[in-house]
Amino acid sequence: MKNQSTINIFVLFASLFASLHVHSSEPLSGAELINNNCARCHNSRPIQEFSMSEWKVIMPHMREKAHLTGTEVQAILNFMEIAATPAKAVKVIEPVTIAVDPREVLTRYGCQGCHQVQGAGGTLGPSLDNVISDRGKAFFLRKVKEPQFNNASSAMPQMPITDEELEVLAEFLSPK
Amino acid sequence: MRIINTIRLVTMLSAGLAIQQPLHAAESSDRFVFVGYGDVKYESADVAGTDAFSARFVPIFLFSLNDKMHVEAELEVGLNEDGETETELEYADIHYFLNDNTTITAGKFLLPFGQFSANWHPSWINRSIWTPGIYGAHGSSQAMDPMLPILSDVGVAAQQVYQVGSAKVFFDVFMTNGPRSEAEHDEEEVVEDDHDIAFARLFSPTTTLDPDVDEDEHGEAFPEVEFEATSSDNNSNKAFGGRIAVAFLPSIEIGTSYYQGAYDEGGQLDIRANGIDINLISTHAILRGEYIRTETDAFVERDHEDVIDSFSRNGWFLQGTFFVGHLFEELGSTEIVIEHAQTKKVEEAERWMVGINYWLDPRSVIKVGYEDTDVADGPDDKRFAVQFSYGF
Numbered sequence A: 001m002k003n004q005s006t007i008n009i010f011v012l013f014a015s016l017f018a019s020l021h022v023h024s025s026e027p028l029s030g031a032e033l034i035n036n037n038c039a040r041c042h043n044s045r046p047i048q049e050f051s052m053s054e055w056k057v058i059m060p061h062m063r064e065k066a067h068l069t070g071t072e073v074q075a076i077l078n079f080m081e082i083a084a085t086p087a088k089a090v091k092v093i094e095p096v097t098i099a100v101d102p103r104e105v106l107t108r109y110g111c112q113g114c115h116q117v118q119g120a121g122g123t124l125g126p127s128l129d130n131v132i133s134d135r136g137k138a139f140f141l142r143k144v145k146e147p148q149f150n151n152a153s154s155a156m157p158q159m160p161i162t163d164e165e166l167e168v169l170a171e172f173l174s175p176k
Numbered sequence B: 001m002r003i004i005n006t007i008r009l010v011t012m013l014s015a016g017l018a019i020q021q022p023l024h025a026a027e028s029s030d031r032f033v034f035v036g037y038g039d040v041k042y043e044s045a046d047v048a049g050t051d052a053f054s055a056r057f058v059p060i061f062l063f064s065l066n067d068k069m070h071v072e073a074e075l076e077v078g079l080n081e082d083g084e085t086e087t088e089l090e091y092a093d094i095h096y097f098l099n100d101n102t103t104i105t106a107g108k109f110l111l112p113f114g115q116f117s118a119n120w121h122p123s124w125i126n127r128s129i130w131t132p133g134i135y136g137a138h139g140s141s142q143a144m145d146p147m148l149p150i151l152s153d154v155g156v157a158a159q160q161v162y163q164v165g166s167a168k169v170f171f172d173v174f175m176t177n178g179p180r181s182e183a184e185h186d187e188e189e190v191v192e193d194d195h196d197i198a199f200a201r202l203f204s205p206t207t208t209l210d211p212d213v214d215e216d217e218h219g220e221a222f223p224e225v226e227f228e229a230t231s232s233d234n235n236s237n238k239a240f241g242g243r244i245a246v247a248f249l250p251s252i253e254i255g256t257s258y259y260q261g262a263y264d265e266g267g268q269l270d271i272r273a274n275g276i277d278i279n280l281i282s283t284h285a286i287l288r289g290e291y292i293r294t295e296t297d298a299f300v301e302r303d304h305e306d307v308i309d310s311f312s313r314n315g316w317f318l319q320g321t322f323f324v325g326h327l328f329e330e331l332g333s334t335e336i337v338i339e340h341a342q343t344k345k346v347e348e349a350e351r352w353m354v355g356i357n358y359w360l361d362p363r364s365v366i367k368v369g370y371e372d373t374d375v376a377d378g379p380d381d382k383r384f385a386v387q388f389s390y391g392f
Helices: A002-017 A030-040 A052-065 A070-084 A087-093 A102-108 A131-135 A137-145 A163-173 B002-029 B116-120 B182-188 B194-203
Strands: B032-045 B050-064 B069-079 B085-099 B102-110 B152-164 B167-176 B239-248 B252-262 B270-281 B285-302 B305-322 B334-344 B349-361 B364-375 B381-391
Touching: A030 A070, A030 B270, A052 A070, A052 B032, A052 B050, A052 B069, A052 B085, A052 B102, A102 A163, A131 A137, A131 A163, A137 A163, B239 B270, B305 B349
Parallel strands: none
Antiparallel strands: B032 B050, B032 B381, B050 B069, B069 B085, B085 B102, B102 B152, B152 B167, B167 B239, B239 B252, B252 B270, B270 B285, B285 B305, B305 B334, B334 B349, B349 B364, B364 B381
């Protein structure tokens, strides 16, 4: 019995560390990874709840719990850095072009990590396609600025989006 | 003169510490984080005859030694019926990130069998107030006899993660001290403290007067096994097992688990468990379930000889959490939770649970639940509870 157990253990470990051929798909953004992983077990926690230095200690803990790779953890931390950076600082570090492209805004703030736009994106939050036609522009603007105003448990982060970027996004999502 | 020199020395050292202290604090804040959860619960239970408030505080200490090594520990601090503070080490381990997709863990860790123990046990997450019956009551009593009541154990584990096309594949293996015979345990030491008594109850159903006469359908005695993690092992055989899961995120995760451990002193009698777990996540609901089948060896008498025979049990639970606030905005962040669970063959029982979770923010929730357990050979149990739970 003892020998059999030992053999079983070796077989398990050997198969685990055997060099499997890994077919990686396109790397996911930090926002997509949050959408895909946090809600598997619990509500996503607002990024602003912890400081970046705290997230850098919390994420290795979650890496093992949620079966994340080191690369994925780094992508999530990169997204958190963007979300945690005040809007003015973002403008200084990465100046936005004068003609703001709404798709660039969606990408910059990882909106489609959690929301669908024209059929592409995550499912943690509702689709943005009809948000303005259904709820109105005022609702949309306030939701982005104050994500928890209508839902206390909303995990949506307060992004450092500028007024100009928000207007462009609202125009893009308005019914044509 | 000597006193003056001593004062100078103390003054210099104090000044040095005063200068150093902020630097150390700044450095440590990047490496150490204190998080956790807690809850306050009012519970009224029929069979146990209890009607009381209880409270727990569960701090989690996280410490990053460096990019490769991470230490984590979770304590559960609560009050027992006599007002004494009880402390339990839920886990205390170190992760070594061997490479991008491999993690080695050593210490007392959450067992990667199924999903409840490793991922769903904190009380603040989107689930029922109670632990699913097949996993036991985690330190307190319950009417349903658990299948595999292991939250954590001491040993080593390894984890690998692969991206295969659009799927992620998770491999977990572990080797731990494992279980032991409760009969041996009872003979060896007198059960003294309330915690041991509470734990022993997990394996001695409240409906059975003599815990050693649980029988299967053939009238054979069903062995009782204790799983509480210790820093000792009653035999040289280690328990081992693991889990393989496939996930199509963010919607589906399906896993299968295995556990095997010898529980007698001679290392001849094993308990083996197979499990299947599923986690379906959508925008409006989460559906979680697990099925566990156990085979427990025992010596039985056949033709005046002791031979090893196996006793099998199985059980399952399915729990749905529905975000009704998504469909009816006036309900805010309200969830409805429904669970059905069954155990079969020995100590058969069936349970329905309904509950409402109301979230105050993404980490604080008020849960109200009602549970009705039908026990085949014993009194049925009904429970009502209100719990305020918070993660921090």
